[in-house]
Amino acid sequence: MKAAPFAYHRPDSIAEAASLLGDLGEDAKILAGGQSLVPMLAMRLTHFENLIDISRIEELRDIELRDEAVWIGAGTPHALVGLDDEVAESVPLLTLATPHIGHFQIRTRGTLGGAIAHADPAAEYAAAALALDAEIEATSTRGTRRIPAARFFTGLWETALAADEILTAVAFPVWSGRCGFSVHEFARRHGDFAIAGTTLAVQLDDQDRVSRCGIGLLGMGSTPERGTPAESAVLGRHLSDITAEEVGRLAVSALDDIPADLQGTAAYRSKVCATMVARAWTEAITAALETTEAVHA
Incomplete structure (x- = not known):
């Protein structure tokens, strides 16, 4: 199939794009990398009179x-995020998440902002934003505001x-000190959307107690989810x-809208996700302890 006809706009600045969007209203859609929107348009799952590239x-x-x-x-492509030295040094969870996003062609064209704005429940960057308590900057002709990731995904x-x-x-946010990060997900084939998975960050104090923990969950609801019960349970311990195993079990314990589809039942997804969280926890803790050893070496 082919997309229904639309008007194409390509502004040269954020201000021009915001002005166009304000003028065109609900008949317009922002086009970033297009790796999700274009297939949906081609299959006529959605339609907009205007695309603002x-x-x-x-x-x-x-x-x-x-x-x-x-x-x-x-507008930063996934591939550039994954290769950037500043990101690797300061937000390693993004560097770890990037290779899980589709295939290299998608990572070359797709953008970080597009992936988060699309709000797919299996999106790695969205789950990382939740785990790290990121803030999303939204701009319009009325000005700019920041939206906490915890309040950004609504459905x-x-x-x-x-x-x-x-x-x-x-x-x-940059997590400093004794920190470890890990991304684990399960998909039928590499590049497919994750059936279930996690982006996990943990910070330890000098006595090997957990001082901070963030757990993002993939494929476990209608939006990217957060493993809040597990985060709360490990703090200070x-x-x-x-x-x-405890961390994995608690991470999925409060979820009540786990999807069931051709990929698996809700119970199957829950078990897979708990396993992914358990593996990520082990890997992140190991990384945090190794970071400490490297500092003292």
Whole structure:
């Protein structure tokens, strides 16, 4: 099939894009990398009278460390995020997540902002944003505001963005000290959407107690989810008192809308996700302890 006819707009700046979106209203849709939107248009699962292509706006492709966070422009391709030295040093969870996103062609064209704005429940960057307590920058002709990731994903492919707002950047806090990060997911084939998975970050104090923990879950609801019960349960506890199996079990314990489809039942997804969280916990803790050993070496 082919997409229904639409008008194509290619602004040169954020201000021009915001003005277009404000003027065209609900008849317009932002086109970033197009790796999700274009197939949906081609299959006529959705239609918009106007597409506003922001893929060539240079000011949307910055990666900058400021205010103890790495700010990544919404138009930055996945591949550049995965290769960037600043990201690898300051937000390694993104570096670990990038290879799981589709295939290299998708990572070359798809953008970080597009992936988060699309709000797919199996999106790796969306789960990482939740785990790290990222903030999403939204811009319109009315100004700019920041939306915490915890309040950004509102439903299947739905976000807190207003109809006239463009996602222009995401700020990922830098976790310092004794930290470990891990991404584990299960898919039928590499490059497929994850049936279940996790992005996990953990921080330890000097006595090997958990001082901070973030767990994002993939494929476990209508939106990217967070393993809040597990995060709360491990805080302040010594590593010797925590098992990986406990963390995995608690991470999925509060989910009540786990999808069931041709990929598996809700019970199957829950078991797979708990296993992925357990594996990620073990790997992240190992990395945190190795970081400490490297500092003292």
